[in-house]
Amino acid sequence: MTFDAPRFIRDVFQPESFAIIGASDDPTRIGGRPLAYTRERFAGPIYPVNPTRETVQGLPAYASLADIPGPVDFVLIAVPAARVEHAVRDCAAKGVRCCLIFSSGFAEVGDMAAQARLLDIARPAGLRILGPNCLGLFDAAHGFFPTFTATLDRGLPDGGHVGVVCQSGAYGSHIAYLNRLRGMGVGRMLTTGNESDISVAEGIHALAHDEATGCILAYAEGVRDGPAFREALEAARQNRKPVAIMKVGRSEIGAAAAASHTASLAGEDAVFDAILRQHGAFRARTTDDLIDIAVATRPRIYPTGRRLGIVTISGGAGVLMADAAADHGMAVPPMPQAAQDALRAALPFATPVNPVDVTAQVFNDLPLIRTNMDLMLGQGGYDSIVAFFTSLAGSPSLSGPLRDALAGSLQDHPEALIALSIIAPPAVVADYESAGFIVFEDPSRAVAALAALSDFGAAFARPPLTADVPAAADRLPPGALSEHAAKAVLSAAGLPVLPEALAPDATAAVAAAEGMGYPVVLKVVSAQITHKTEIGGVALNLGDAEAVAMAADGILSRARAAHPDADIDGLLVAPMAPAGVEMILGIQRDPVFGPVVMCGLGGIFAEVLRDVTFRAAPFDLAEAQRMIGELKGQAVLDGVRGRPGGDRAALAQALVALSRFAAAHAEDLETCDINPFVLHDSGGVALDAVILGAG
Incomplete structure (x- = not known):
């Protein structure tokens, strides 16, 4: 189903009427704060529901939702867990479009059945649920503040360019408030709690x-x-909306805590990283990362x-920023010679290269x-500039003139x-910020932020992702395929094989070797024997018939001894391939994102350094090339220390073919x-392959 963003914004962020079941007369209580906040600015009717009071915070109270005259778009439920189901039934009967459930005591404590019953009531009525176990949301421009975060006691937000979407309510209000302290306006905040229905993905979308x-x-x-999350990230990329996301649970202990807290499923963290890269989102590791992206x-x-230009009043700070640029993949090329000469003539005391x-x-x-x-802006050819002026820029006597001087350059170069x-x-x-500058105290964080903006820019410039999924010719059988069968399947999918x-026995192996020419390789073929080298398989x-016959008898004998119950199809005979750069390619079915393709350096690189990268399938040639470029040891593909390199184009084509096979x-x-x-x-060739069909 296509996501309807305007409807979601209308129903969740911008309702025309609002009711609170469990409304409190005390504006400091959970059921009282959202009423106190919202009534300051909300233009539509607000209906407190409290059967024990005639008024709540000066507004007429109603004994039940059914007693409210006219329609109600949005209902906040702030009652004990035992009464939530009845409240949701009332919302469904009233024709409410969205209800927000503050109450805890559902999936986060293991009561999945109680949470499922809420959806069973809501879905037939077209009622969306936010929560349960949810801190709420706000839309500053609409004056809508159905949340109990105490950060709003310090003043209601007036809006701004930052939107916050969090599963954790406390953390969502934390980063929203930090943005406000830093001078960043926050227009909307959405916290999703247990995500029985409305998810972070929908909020991003x-x-x-x-x-x-x-x-x-x-x-x-x-x-x-996973598909909805990817669609949300892709919508943001195509609309040039940068997304910075913190995904916790990277460690084993952290992952267990996350599952306990929200009963959420989680895929491999490396796969999540890859999904973000594929859709141009930024993976935040710290709260500071999130705030820096907002700034x-x-x-x-x-x-x-x-291409980064660096201006500094300190040589040491210039080196620091150049090092940071290298850490984040930013180039620091020198100024063109003509620009250096002009700068040296104007500032004879300056070092005009770069920094x-x-x-x-x-x-x-x-x-x-x-x-x-x-x-620097007119002749340097730089994509961004970072300038270190430290506390001098904050001096009462210098800040105004410096700002005006710099702003003049921005006016002439508005991009x-x-x-x-x-x-x-x-x-x-x-x-300074109102004049159009990005401001940081830490120069290294300034460089990191500029690198992130370049990442966003490159992602925004890419064409939309295509979702062309080829039809599978035949369904894979469950269980393991032999190497011979696996290679046949991959060859049909466009992967190069020898x-x-x-051959069923030694005699047939010799005949096959004679037909293809020496030297050759022999391997035992059995779906049950996946680690062939460990048993001498x-x-x-092998350079002649005698060597082939002797090796064939030995392989079969060792295989039967090591795996007496295995079904042995025979021996695989293939030409001996010349040495080259060994890669490892693969597919795994992630429980959240579906088929994911892996690429890495083979041999010790794969086993020891784990230098691998991932992409969700399918993807195109450009994405495959970006995937290869992420490998830390990719330089071996260009040849190192006299060793030949490897064909990047052939590797990229193989990855695309593998991704299409995975999607099919x-x-x-x-x-x-x-x-x-x-x-x-x-070129390149697959020398060994294992396929496991889903049973």
Whole structure:
């Protein structure tokens, strides 16, 4: 079903009428705070439901939802768990579009049945449920604040470019409030609690279509619906809405705690990372990461390149920022020679290469700052610039003139992205930010933020992901396929394999070897024997008939001794492939995101360094190339220390073919391993393969 973002925003964020079941006259209680907050600005009718009172916080109270005259769009339920089911029935009968359940005592404590009953009531009536065990939401522009977060006691938010979507209510209000303290306006916050119905994915998807939202900060302990989550991220990417998401549960202990807290399913953390990269989202590791993305995205400028210009009044700080740039994959190319000469003529005391050290002397003649910036922006070819001015930029006598000088450069170059590393009072920082600059105290964090903006820019520039899934020719049988059968299946799917023959015995193996030419390889063929080398089931570089016959008898004898119950199909005879760069390719069926393709360096790289990367299937050639580029040891594909490299194009084509095969067999494939996939300077070939069909 296509996600209806306007309807979601109307029903969840912007209802025309609002009722609270369990409304309290005390504005400090859970049932009283949302009423106190919302009545300050909400334009529509508000109906407190409390059978023990005639009025609640000065508003007429109603004994039940049914007693309210006219329609009610949104209902907040703030009653004990035992009374929630009855309240949801009342909402369904009233024709309510969305209900928010503060109450705990459902799936988070193991009572899945009670939570399921709520959905059984709501779905036939078209009623959406937010929660239970949920802190609530707000829409500042609509004046709608159905939440009990105490952070609103410090003042209601006025709106802004940040949208917050979190499973955890306490953490959602935490980052929303931190953004406000940092001067970032928060327009909408949605917390989803147990996610019996409404999910983080839907919240992201809705904000991806909201013009007022400039960036989306999210927090998840688990994702239930992988396709919906991917659709939400893709909608955000196509609408140029940066998403920064913190996914907890990376450690074994953390994953167990997350499951206990929200009863959420969770896939492999490496797979979650890959999904974010595939859709251009940012993986936040800390709360500071989330806030930094909010700060950096306010100008809504996203470079597609990674060329960084560095301006500093301290040589040491320039080196620090250059190191940070290297850590984040940003290039720090020198200024063009003509620009260096012009800068040296204007600022003879400066070091005009890159980093450009203008020294503190530039503050004696602030127009020179403008000269420097104009040269870097006009002739440097930089995608973004970071400038370190430390506390001098916050000086009462310097901050205004410096801001005006820098702002002049921005006016002449309105698409320029400039981050300032300064120390200044909040009001001065706000002045710089209102002029169009990104402001950080820590220069390393400033560089990291610019790198993230370049990542967003590159992702936004990519075309929409295609979801072309080929039809499977035949369904895979359950259980393990032999190597010979697995290679035949992969060959039909477009993966390159060597010509090979299946021989039942030594005599047939010799005949096959004579026909294809020496040297050859022999392997035992059995679906039950997956680790052939461990039992002596492989013989390499056999150069004549005698060697083949002797190896064949030995392999069969060892295989029968090690696995007496195995069904042995015979011996696989194949040409001896030349050495090359060994890769490992594979498919695994993630419980959340479905078939996922893996690529990594083979041999010791795979087993020891675990240098692998993932993508959800299917994907195109450009995505496969990005996937290869993420490998830490990708330089071996270019050849190192006299060793030949490997054909990247052939590897990318193999990954695309594997991804299409994975998507076609999403329902009947459990795992697939191709190890090794050997690359040569022209082409590649799968030398071994294992396929396990889903039973």
